[in-house]
Each structure stands twice: as C-alpha cells, then as structure tokens.
Amino acid sequence: MAIVTPLRTAAEQQLVEQFANVKAELPGAPSVRRLREAAFAGFEAKGLPNRRLEAWRYTDLRGLLREAKPLARPAADNAAARARLAELNLPGVRLVLVDGNFAPALSTLAELPAGIVIQPLTEALVSARSDLPRILTGPVVAEGDAGLMLNTALMRDGVFIEIADGVDLAEPIAIVSLSSGEAEAAFFHRSVVLVGAHAKATIVEISESLGAKAAQINGALIFETGDGSEVQHLRLVTRQAEQSVQVLSLLATVGAQAKFDSFALACDAATLRQQHFVRYAGEHSEIGLRGVNLIDRTEHTDVTLVMDHAVPHGTSRELFKTIIGGEGTGVFQGKVIVRQYAQKTDGGMKSNTLLLNDGATMFNKPELEIFADDVVCGHGATVAQMDADQLFYLMARGLPRQQAEALVLQAFAGEAVEFVQDETLRELVMAEIERWLQGRRDTVSVGEAG
Amino acid sequence: MAAVQETIDQVKSIDVTEYKYGFVTDIEMEKPAKGLTEDTVRYISARKNEPDWMLEWRLDAFRRWKTMTEPNWARVNYPPIDYQDIYYYAAPKSGGSPKSLDEVDPAILETYKKLGIPLREQEILAGVAPENRVAVDAVFDSVSVVTTFKKELAEAGVIFCSISDAIHEHPELVRKYLATVVPVTDNYFATLNCAVFTDGSFVYIPKGVRCPMELSTYFRINEQNTGQFERTLIIADEGSYVSYLEGCTAPKRDENQLHAAVVELIALDDAEIKYSTVQNWYPGDAEGKGGIYNFVTKRGDCRGRNSKISWTQVETGSAITWKYPSCILRGDGSRGEFYSIAVSNGAQQVDSGTKMIHLGRNTTSKIIAKGIAAGKSDSTYRGMVSAHRKATGARNFTNCDSLLIGDQCGAHTVPYIEAKTGSAIFEHEATTSKIGEDQLFYCQQRGLSEEEAVALIVNGFVKEVLQQLPMEFAVEAQKLITISLEGSVG
Numbered sequence: 059m060a061i062v063t064p065l066r067t068a069a070e071q072q073l074v075e076q077f078a079n080v081k082a083e084l085p086g087a088p089s090v091r092r093l094r095e096a097a098f099a100g101f102e103a104k105g106l107p108n109r110r111l112e113a114w115r116y117t118d119l120r121g122l123l124r125e126a127k128p129l130a131r132p133a134a135d136n137a138a139a140r141a142r143l144a145e146l147n148l149p150g151v152r153l154v155l156v157d158g159n160f161a162p163a164l165s166t167l168a169e170l171p172a173g174i175v176i177q178p179l180t181e182a183l184v185s186a187r188s189d190l191p192r193i194l195t196g197p198v199v200a201e202g203d204a205g206l207m208l209n210t211a212l213m214r215d216g217v218f219i220e221i222a223d224g225v226d227l228a229e230p231i232a233i234v235s236l237s238s239g240e241a242e243a244a245f246f247h248r249s250v251v252l253v254g255a256h257a258k259a260t261i262v263e264i265s266e267s268l269g270a271k272a273a274q275i276n277g278a279l280i281f282e283t284g285d286g287s288e289v290q291h292l293r294l295v296t297r298q299a300e301q302s303v304q305v306l307s308l309l310a311t312v313g314a315q316a317k318f319d320s321f322a323l324a325c326d327a328a329t330l331r332q333q334h335f336v337r338y339a340g341e342h343s344e345i346g347l348r349g350v351n352l353i354d355r356t357e358h359t360d361v362t363l364v365m366d367h368a369v370p371h372g373t374s375r376e377l378f379k380t381i382i383g384g385e386g387t388g389v390f391q392g393k394v395i396v397r398q399y400a401q402k403t404d405g406g407m408k409s410n411t412l413l414l415n416d417g418a419t420m421f422n423k424p425e426l427e428i429f430a431d432d433v434v435c436g437h438g439a440t441v442a443q444m445d446a447d448q449l450f451y452l453m454a455r456g457l458p459r460q461q462a463e464a465l466v467l468q469a470f471a472g473e474a475v476e477f478v479q480d481e482t483l484r485e486l487v488m489a490e491i492e493r494w495l496q497g498r499r500d501t502v503s504v505g506e507a508g
Numbered sequence: 509m510a511a512v513q514e515t516i517d518q519v520k521s522i523d524v525t526e527y528k529y530g531f532v533t534d535i536e537m538e539k540p541a542k543g544l545t546e547d548t549v550r551y552i553s554a555r556k557n558e559p560d561w562m563l564e565w566r567l568d569a570f571r572r573w574k575t576m577t578e579p580n581w582a583r584v585n586y587p588p589i590d591y592q593d594i595y596y597y598a599a600p601k602s603g604g605s606p607k608s609l610d611e612v613d614p615a616i617l618e619t620y621k622k623l624g625i626p627l628r629e630q631e632i633l634a635g636v637a638p639e640n641r642v643a644v645d646a647v648f649d650s651v652s653v654v655t656t657f658k659k660e661l662a663e664a665g666v667i668f669c670s671i672s673d674a675i676h677e678h679p680e681l682v683r684k685y686l687a688t689v690v691p692v693t694d695n696y697f698a699t700l701n702c703a704v705f706t707d708g709s710f711v712y713i714p715k716g717v718r719c720p721m722e723l724s725t726y727f728r729i730n731e732q733n734t735g736q737f738e739r740t741l742i743i744a745d746e747g748s749y750v751s752y753l754e755g756c757t758a759p760k761r762d763e764n765q766l767h768a769a770v771v772e773l774i775a776l777d778d779a780e781i782k783y784s785t786v787q788n789w790y791p792g793d794a795e796g797k798g799g800i801y802n803f804v805t806k807r808g809d810c811r812g813r814n815s816k817i818s819w820t821q822v823e824t825g826s827a828i829t830w831k832y833p834s835c836i837l838r839g840d841g842s843r844g845e846f847y848s849i850a851v852s853n854g855a856q857q858v859d860s861g862t863k864m865i866h867l868g869r870n871t872t873s874k875i876i877a878k879g880i881a882a883g884k885s886d887s888t889y890r891g892m893v894s895a896h897r898k899a900t901g902a903r904n905f906t907n908c909d910s911l912l913i914g915d916q917c918g919a920h921t922v923p924y925i926e927a928k929t930g931s932a933i934f935e936h937e938a939t940t941s942k943i944g945e946d947q948l949f950y951c952q953q954r955g956l957s958e959e960e961a962v963a964l965i966v967n968g969f970v971k972e973v974l975q976q977l978p979m980e981f982a983v984e985a986q987k988l989i990t991i992s993l994e995g996s997v998g
Contacts, residue, residue, distance in 0.1 A: 112581075398915065413930040416900070422925035428940050431912035436939040441927040 070105050072126035077211060080129060084214060085180040089191050097210035100202065107204040114204070116389040116421045117331050117360040122303055127274045129212075130157035130243035138268040139164055139236050148262065149482055150229030151176075156236050158245030158275070159215045173225035173257075179248060182218035193250060196280050196309030197337035199364045199395070205305040205331065209246050209276045216249035216277075219261075223254035223284065230260035230292075230480065235277060239269020239299050248278040255284035255313070260480055263293040265304065272301035272328075281310040283318055285340055292483050293322040293349075295330055296490055302328040307335070314340020314369075321478050323487050324359050325352035325494040334363035338400075341371040348377045350471045350487075352494045353386035353418075360389035365407075367400040376407040379474045381467055382418035383498060391423040392437065398429040407437040412444055412470060464495045527790055530760030533619040533730050536601040537649070542733070543592040546570060549703050552597050552650075556672045556706075559679065569692045569702030576696050582859040583888045583920060584828050586764070586801065594766060596704045598649040598731040616648055623757060625726045642722040642753065643668055647738060649731050650706035657721065664720050666750075667712040671739050674710035681712055685743055689772040689809040689836070697768040697830075698805040701737045705770065708738035713748035713779070722751050722978055729758035729789070729800065735766040742772070744779035746812065751782040753981055756825070758790045762798045764827060769804045777812030777839065782820070784977050785833075786985050789825035791992075794883065796855025799827025806833035810842035810871075818845040819862065820976045822985040824992040827856060832890065834863035837871035837899075844873040847973040849985070851992045852885035852917070861891035861922075866902035866932070877908040878970045881917035882993055888919075893934055894926035902932045910940040911969055913962065913993065963990040 066074070077098050086094060106123060107114035139156055143164060153176065154164035160178040167176065183190070200206055217233060233249050251261055263279055283289050291308070298304065304327070312318045324330055334347055351359045365374050380388040390409040411420045424437040444466050452462035471491050478484040540551045549570050553563040578589075600613050625644060643657035645668065652670030661668050667678060674682050692702050709725045729736050744750055758765065767789065773781050783806075792799025802825075808817035819833040835844025846862040858881075864873035873893065881887040887910065895902035910919035921938045943965050951961035967974070967986055974982050 401915070411927070413927065413932065416897075416930035418930045420925075420927045422923075422927075422934075422936065424921075424923060424936070424938070426910075426919070426921040426938060426940055428910070428912070428920060429918040431915045431917065431942045433912075434939075434941050436937065437921070438938075439923070439925055439934070439936040441925065441932055441934040443931060443933070 066105065067120055069123040069126045073208070074102065076126060076129055080212070084212070085183045087184050087186065087190065090183050090194070093191055093194060094211045097207040100207045101204060101211060104204050111204065113362060113391070116391070117358065119205070119303070122329060123274065127242045127244040127272070130159070130245040132159040136238055136268070139238070142236065142266065142268060143234065146234070146264070148230070148232045148234070151231040152234060153217045153232065154234045154236065155216065155247055157238050157243060158235070158247035160217060171225070171227060173222035175220040177218050179213070179216035179218050179250070182250070193252070193280060193282060197311050197335050197366060199337060199366045200307070200309050200335035203307070203333065205276065205333065206278060206307050209248060209278045209307065212246040212276070213248040213278070214246055216247045218249070219251045221251070221253045221257045221259050224256045225254065226258045227260065230262050230483065232262040232264060233279070234264045237267040237273040237275060237299065237302070239267045239271045239273065242271050242273070244274035246276045248280070250280045253281065253283040253287045253289055256286040257284065258288045260290040260292070260483070262483065263291065265295045265306065266297045267299040267302060270299050272299050275302065275304040277305070278307040278309065281318070283310070283312050283316050285313040286315050287313060288317040289319070290479060291318070291320040292478060292487070293320070294487070294490060295322070295324045295327045297326050298328040298330070300328055304329065305331045305333070307333050310336045311339050312336065312343050312345055314342060316340065316343045318343070319346040319477065320348070321474070321487070322349035323490060324349070325490060327357060327359055329358045331360040331362070336364070337366040338369050338372040341369050344373045346375045346477060348474045348477050349379070350474050350491065351378065351380040351388055352471070352491065353380065353382045353388050354384045354498060356385045358387045362389070362391040363393065365392070365394045365405070367394070367396045367403045367405065370399065370401045370403070372400065373404045374406070377474050377477070378409045379471050380409070380411040380420065381414065381471065382411065382420060383414035385417045387419045387421070389421045390439070391425070393425040393427060394435060394437070396428040396430050396433050396435060401430050401432040403430060403433040403435065405433070405435040409439045410470070411441045412467070413441060414444070460499055464499065467495060468492070527760050529623060529757035529788065530790055531622065532759040533615050535613060535615045535730070537598045537731050538601050539595045539598045539731070539734070542595055544594070544596055544704065548596050552704055552706060555597065555599070556675070558675055561683070562675055566703050569699050572693050573696070573699040573703055576693070576699060578696050582830050582890070583886065584830060584857040584859050586828055589766060589801070593733070595731065595734040596737070597706055598734040599651045600648060612654055619648070619728065619730070620646055620726070623726070623728070642724045645670060645709045645725045647707050647725060647727045649729060649734055649736065652707045660720070665714040665717055666719050667710065668723055669710055671708045671710045671741060678710070678712070681743065682710070682741070685772070685774055686741060687772070689774060689807045690770050690805050695805060697803040698770050701739060701768050701770045701805070705737045705739040708740040708769070710740070711742040711750060711752065713744045713750045715745045716747040718748065719750040722753055724753040724755070727754070727756040729765060729767065732761060733763065733765070735768065738769045740769070740771040742781055742783070743774045744776065744781050746777045746779060749780045751978060752784070753978060754783070754785045755788070757788050758800055760790050760798065764799060764801055766801045766803070771804070771806040773808035773817055775808065775810050775812060775815035775817050778814050779812060780816040781808065782818045783808070783833070784981055785821040786981055786988065787821065787823045787825050787829070788988060791825045791854060791856050792827040794854040796827065800825065802826035802829045802831060804831040806831060807836065808834065808844070809836045810839050810844060812839045812842070814841040815839050816843040818976070820847040820973065821849070822973070822977070822988065823848070823850040823858060823860060824988045829858045829860050831860050832862055834865065835873065836865045836867065837873060838867045840868040841870050842868055843871065846875045846877070847976045848877045849880070849970045849973045849989065850878070850887055851880045851989050852887045853883040853992050854885060855883070856885040858886070859888040859890055861889045863892040864894070864904060866895040866899040866904070868899060870901040871899060872903045874904070875906040875908070876972055878973055879908070879910040879919055880913065880966060880969070880993065881910065881919045882913040884916045886918045886920070888922060890922045892924040892926070893936070894924070895929045895932040897928050899929050900931045902929060904934045906936040908938045909969070911966065912940065912942050962993065966993060
C-alpha cells in the first residue's frame with residue numbers, strides 16, 4: 059500500500075505557519091514552551107478537528123474553517139468596549155480581555171477583596187511556579203482534544219486568579235472577553251481560577267463581539283477547586299459576529315466535599331463549540347453542568363461534556379435545554395464515565411430540545427461508560443415540538459399566539475436557568491433569553507414557521 | 509414449595525462452566541484447504557453448483573473485501589483474526605442435500621435430538637397443538653441438512669428453503685432482493701460473507717398470506733477451525749406476515765471461531781416480519797478462552813407503506829458479540845421495533861444495539877434494550893435513531909437499561925440521536941444500576957437463596973423483552989438467562 063501523507067487544508071497550513079512565526083514571542087517559561095511544542099505537534103499530527111474524530115463528529119472544524127484568520131494584535135483603548143461594559147454594569151470585579159489580550163484599563167483591579175491575587179496570564183506563564191504545567195494541562199479526560207491542543211500551543215493572554223483558602227466572595231468576578239470585530243482576526247485566550255479550600259466564589263465568563271467582522275476564537279477556562287469549596291460558574295456567549303467560529307473549553311478539577319455548578323447560555327452565538335471536561339478529585343462532591351442554547355438562522359451550537367467520576371461518592375447533574383429555529387443545528391454530546399473504584403456514584407444527565415420548524419436539526423449523543431456496579435446513573439434525551447396543549451391553554455386565556463409561544467419557550471429554558479443562584483445574574487440571563495425571543499418575533503412568527 | 513425446589517434443581521443440574529451444548533459430533537467432514545483465496549470462493553460456489561452470476565457476484569465481493577480494513581470502533585478487544593487460518597467450508601461427507609430425513613447422517617440427527625430441535629415432523633405433531641408447530645431449517649456447519657414442513661408451507665405459497673436451494677429454484681427472487689438491504693460493501697464482515705457465505709435460510713411469503721406456522725432456523729457450528737458464514741433472506745410481500753426464529757449453538761473449544769452472518773429482511777406494503785433470535789454460541793470459559801466471535805450484520809428494510817419489522821434478541825452466548833439489527837423505515841407509516849436482552853458473564857464482550865433510520869413520513873420506532881453484565885464482562889449498547897429531512901412526523905421511543913452484577917464488569921451506553929426534521933419526536937432514556945439491596949433482602953427474607961433472588965429480579969428486569977418472544981422461545985430464554993448468570997453472585 060502506498061504511504062499516505064495527510065494533506066493539510068489551507069487553514070491548517072496557515073496555522074502551522076502562524077505558530078512558527080509567533081512561538082518565539084508567545085509568553086512562557088521553558089516548561090510552558092515545552093507544553094506548547096508538544097500540543098502543537100499533537101495538532102500537526104491530527105489536523106483540525108473533523109468528522110472522523112468521534113468527539114467532533116457533529117462539528118467539523120476542518121470543513122468550517124476555510125482559512126485561519128491572522129492573529130489579533132493588542133488593541134488600543136476601545137470606546138465601543140467601554141460603552142458595552144457600562145451597559146452590562148456587572149457587579150463585582152471585572153476583568154476584560156479585548157481580542158484575547160488582557161486590558162487593565164478596562165478592568166476594575168483597584169479594589170480587590172482580600173485573599174485574591176489576579177495577574178495577567180502573560181505574567182503567570184513566565185513565573186517560576188512549578189505546578190504550572192499540571193494546572194495548564196487540566197483533567198486527564200481533556201488530553202488529546204484537538205481544539206484544546208491548539209489553545210495550549212497558541213494561548214497568548216487571559217487572567218490568572220487565585221482565591222485563598224476560606225475566602226467567601228460576596229460579589230462575582232467577571233471575565234469579559236470582547237471581540238473588537240473591526241477586522242477579521244483569530245485569538246487564543248486562556249484563564250485560570252484556583253479556588254482554595256472552603257472558599258466560595260462566583261465566576262462569570264462573557265464572550266461578545268462588538269463589531270461585525272468575523273472572529274475565530276479559541277478560549278479555555280481552567281478551574282482547580284479545593285476541598286469544601288463552593289464555586290458557581292456562569293457563562294454567557296452572545297452577540298457574536300455572524301461568521302464567527304468559537305471553541306470554548308472548560309476544564310475543572312473539583313476537590314472533596316466541594317460544590318461546582320456551571321451554567322452556560324449561548325444565543326446569537328454563530329458557530330460555537332463548548333466543551334466541558336470535569337474531574338472529581340475528591341469524594342462527596344456535587345457537580346452540576348447546565349445550560350440553555352438558543353439557535354436560529356444557520357447557527358451551530360455544540361455542547362460536549364465529559365464527566366469523569368474518578369472517585370467514589372460523587373454526584374453529578376447535567377441539564378441542557380436547546381431551542382432551535384431557522385436552519386440551525388444543535389449538538390449535545392455528554393459522556394459520564396464512572397471508574398471502577400467510583401462506587402456510590404449518582405449521575406443524572408438530561409438534554410431536552412424543542413424544534414421550532416422544519417430545517418432545524420438536533421444531534422444528541424448522551425453516553426454512559428460505567429465500570430463500577432454500585433451506582434445509579436441515568437440519562438434522558440428528548441427532541442420534540444412546542445406542546446400544542448400548552449399553547450392552547452394559554453391562548454384560551456386570551457394570550458395572542460406569539461406571546462403564548464414566548465411564554466412556553468421561556469418556561470422551557472427557565473427550568474435550567476433557575477439553577478443560577480445569584481439573583482442579579484439570573485435576571486441577566488433571563489433578559490438575554492427574552493431579547494432573543496423578541497428578536498425572533500420581529501423576524502419570523504414562530505407560529506407560522508411551526 | 510414444589511415449584512421453587514424444581515427451579516433450584518434445574519439450575520443446579522447445569523453447572524455454568526459446563527456449557528450445555530458444548531459437545532462435539534464426531535462425523536466425517538469435507539473441507540477445502542484452509543485459507544481464503546479466489547480458489548476458495550470458486551470451490552464453495554462449485555460445491556453448491558451455483559450459476560455463473562452467483563460466482564461472479566462472490567468474486568466481485570471477494571475482490572472488494574481485499575481492499576477493506578477490519579473495523580475497530582466497537583468496544584471489544586480480541587487478538588487479530590488470521591483469515592488464512594480458517595476453513596471456509598465444511599460439510600458432512602454423507603450430506604449434500606438429502607431428499608428425506610432417512611438420508612441424513614444419523615449422527616447429525618442425534619446432534620439435533622440432543623439439542624432438542626425437532627426435525628421429524630411426526631415428532632413435532634405428537635402432543636403439540638397444531639398452532640404451535642414450527643417449521644425448522646437446520647444448518648450444520650456450512651450446509652442446510654433438512655427443512656421441515658416444506659410441503660405444507662408450499663400449499664400456502666410460502667417458500668421456505670435453504671438459500672442454496674433458492675439460488676437454484678428461485679433465482680429471480682434471489683437476484684431481485686439479495687444484497688438490496690445490506691449492500692455488498694456495507695462493512696468488512698458483510699463483504700466477507702458475500703464472498704464465502706455457505707448456507708442459510710430463504711423465506712418468501714406471497715401477497716396477503718399469513719404464514720401458517722412459525723419458521724425457524726437452527727445453526728450449529730460443529731467442525732473445528734471453521735467459520736460459519738450464513739446468509740438469510742426473508743421477503744414478506746404485500747399484506748403478508750411471518751414470524752421467524754433463529755437459534756444457535758457450538759461445541760466447547762479452546763480456539764475462537766468466527767461467525768459472520770448477514771440477515772436481510774424486506775417488508776413490502778402492509779407486511780410484517782417478526783424476527784426472534786436466541787443466540788447461545790459457546791461463550792468461552794470464565795477466563796475468556798475459546799468461544800465464538802459473533803460478527804453479524806442484520807438489517808430490515810420496511811420498503812412498503814405501513815410495513816413493520818420487529819427484532820427480538822436474547823444474547824447470552826458468544827465470546828464477542830458485534831451486532832446491530834437495524835430497520836430502514838423507508839415506507840410511509842412503517843414501524844420498526846427492537847427488543848433486546850444481552851446477558852454477559854465471564855469474560856464476554858457485547859457491543860450490540862440497533863439503528864432506526866427514519867426516511868418515510870410518519871414512521872415510528874421503539875427500542876427496548878436490557879443489558880445485564882456480570883463477572884468480568886463488558887456490555888455496550890450502541891444505537892442510532894435518525895430522522896431524515898423528509899421524515900416528517902418521525903417518532904421514536906428508546907429505553908436502554910443496564911444492570912451490573914459485581915464490580916469487575918462494565919456497562920456502557922452510546923446512543924446517537926439525530927433529528928433532521930423539525931417535526932420529529934424522539935425520546936431516549938437510559939439507566940444503569942445494580943440490583944437493589946432491598947429487593948434482594950425482600951426475596952431472601954421469603955426463603956429464596958441469593959442466587960434465586962437474583963434470577964427472579966433479573967427475570968423481572970427483562971420481562972418486557974421476553975414477552976415479545978414466541979412462547980417456546982420465551983421459556984428457553986428465561987432459563988438461559990438464569991444459567992448464564994449462575995456463579996455471578998457471592
């Protein structure tokens with residue numbers, strides 16, 4: 059047989075050239091540089107994630123990326139960013155990245171609560187910390203992921219947050235990643251949050267675009283949480299430029315008797331792949347991953363998660379609600395692994411989808427991989443349309459059809475949103491959902507399409 | 509307590525390490541040289557006196573097979589198979605195609621008697637109500653030795669014979685339908701089967717006929733180092749109905765043997781096919797030595813409007829199972845069903861499931877899969893439900909539950925659910941758990957031993973599927989499950 063040489067696509071070739079050009083200037087201590095080189099070698103061998111990789115079977119990045127956009131350069135102070143941040147009016151500490159670069163001028167670093175240390179990733183990467191490679195690698199189940207490898211190789215900036223043991227943060231810390239959208243660009247950012255034992259924190263992650271020019275974004279957020287800690291993570295991916303392609307990885311290693319809850323809302327997200335890799339590092343912890351995906355036009359939203367029950371007595375809950383209209387495509391791939399010694403695991407995973415019209419597509423792949431016998435694990439996945447009985451009930455009470463539909467959809471999404479504990483943040487999420495529903499009403503009548 | 513005592517005795521009488529059907533029939537066999545070349549294919553075709561078109565078809569498949577690579581995506585592990593170290597054809601010397609039972613080698617008849625398969629029609633009639641009669645096609649290694657009730661079936665217009673006979677007697681039907689459901693190059697093992705298939709059953713139910721009795725094929729692998737490659741083709745013409753059963757056993761041996769079958773079902777307008785399998789190939793010993801590699805491609809095509817295909821399977825045997833009986837729901841309003849129990853013990857590996865491909869409008873499907881893993885075995889459910897863009901109103905319900913007995917085994921679920929039409933309604937649920945301690949306690953408190961209690965609970969767990977089996981099979985399957993799990997507790 060002939061020896062097959064893998065052909066590189068234009069985008070892959072461009073990425074190879076980009077890495078060769080920038081690797082000298084990318085920040086990093088020698089150990090970080092080794093990580094970058096190894097990760098890029100992995101990417102070179104595999105190429106961009108494509109349909110042939112089981113984990114990427116429904117999101118074909120190789121097909122989606124015609125070309126690799128030029129790497130973004132640090133932007134000057136941005137008026138549009140200031141305006142948007144003022145509008146958002148987030149409580150607590152605000153850390154802003156513009157095109158993947160930390161922007162201290164836009165961030166509120168002046169009055170940090172006690173017990174918190176924040177530094178730009180560029181600084182953290184060159185520090186002498188010996189545990190840096192471990193932290194940056196994340197849970198073992200994330201190893202070998204092509205999207206993440208690319209991030210490891212090319213990550214430029216982000217924030218590195220350390221929360222000391224026992225600190226109870228009253229207000230959230232927000233990491234706001236804005237794409238300036240002034241020119242087509244690509245950027246790779248990564249942030250790290252280390253939460254000490256028995257500390258309590260809420261971390262908000264926002265990804266938005268300010269302009270109409272497409273961006274290729276590859277972001278990663280890494281959590282390491284201590285024993286007895288309680289962490290809330292909220293992610294909002296909204297208002298993306300139309301042709302944008304975004305890969306967001308969430309890596310979490312959760313300590314014993316800890317709580318970790320994540321909620322992600324994606325709407326107007328263009329092409330988005332969210333991947334969660336979560337590992338239990340200690341017993342008796344509770345982890346919840348939830349989210350709402352609102353998909354319209356030709357958008358594509360993929361949620362892929364791997365929950366690694368590596369120790370006994372872990373509880374996990376996943377709940378994802380997806381609403382798809384237009385020619386949109388939704389993907390949910392959830393994998394719950396229960397290792398042989400992880401007895402007494404309690405796992406429950408659910409993906410519910412409403413298809414609003416023909417043309418909408420949903421791919422569900424909820425997986426269980428169980429090697430321990432004393433466990434209770436289950437998953438459910440449904441795909442259906444809006445319940446005609448519910449609509450009828452509301453319309454019989456005098457609500458016009460559009461309003462009735464909006465109410466049904468809002469309630470459907472609300473089942474997941476109610477897990478966001480912070481009231482201000484929950485309202486922020488609901489406001490985005492209402493905005494999306496309103497936007498849909500203005501363009502097409504949901505009822506007509508259904 | 510009589511009934512309970514009886515159950516205990518029954519279970520006790522069969523030691524799990526003693527696979528009941530593991531005996532060998534000592535009989536002179538005719539085989540070509542080991543290995544697979546074009547000559548082997550020609551030899552098989554010549555032995556069966558096949559027409560030229562069949563030989564060409566086989567050779568074409570063989571040439572394609574040589575360019576293919578063995579799939580490795582299933583969650584099963586086995587050493588590489590040496591395809592040149594297998595006999596691809598083995599027929600009893602005295603066999604061929606006997607005209608009546610008197611011409612069949614008595615050793616073979618004895619084998620089937622030991623297996624409890626009735627081949628003499630008068631024996632079947634004795635003491636059994638007429639409506640419970642089953643017509644049997646008995647396949648011994650590579651050849652069909654006898655098909656019962658042929659005459660009576662012919663009166664109803666039903667064709668039930670070995671596929672070799674069908675190639676001679678009904679070439680028009682075979683040519684029209686063969687490989688239209690599972691294409692020649694569908695997958696590695698199916699293509700291999702096309703090249704070297706030896707025998708199997710052929711069923712044709714004419715328009716509007718309800719097959720007067722259950723049809724059944726009993727496969728027996730006897731010879732050492734042989735592979736069994738059977739091919740079954742069932743066609744239910746408009747408005748007809750047939751229920752078909754399949755059973756299989758093999759002797760105990762230390763080597764692994766390959767069984768790569770292809771089964772194709774075709775249901776035309778308003779027709780219904782019910783296909784039941786009790787698969788009990790030799791599973792190997794507790795350490796995983798020996799046993800059958802069961803790599804099977806089974807697919808049904810609901811080609812006509814309102815047609816229905818139902819698969820029911822009880823999988824207790826085989827060292828490795830790799831099979832996904834599927835339904836292509838092409839006709840508007842057609843329905844596919846899949847009921848499965850997969851029991852694995854010892855070092856068995858099961859990767860099984862189904863595909864429901866919704867293509868027509870208002871098609872419905874239902875999947876009930878129950879996996880029970882014990883010992884050091886691994887059981888995977890792998891399934892796909894997909895609705896094409898034009899399959900408006902597609903509906904599916906899937907339920908797959910796994911039960912784990914012991915902490916050395918694994919149970920996995922890998923479902924793919926793809927809705928490409930806005931009006932699809934798909935429901936999927938899966939659970940994995942172990943037998944409840946309170947359930948066990950309750951049973952034991954009432955005097956059942958732990959093993960009996962487990963058997964009782966397991967039978968309750970799989971009841972939904974057992975109910976789908978024809979009566980005789982249900983009883984056998986229930987016993988099989990109990991036996992397969994023996995030794996898994998305590």
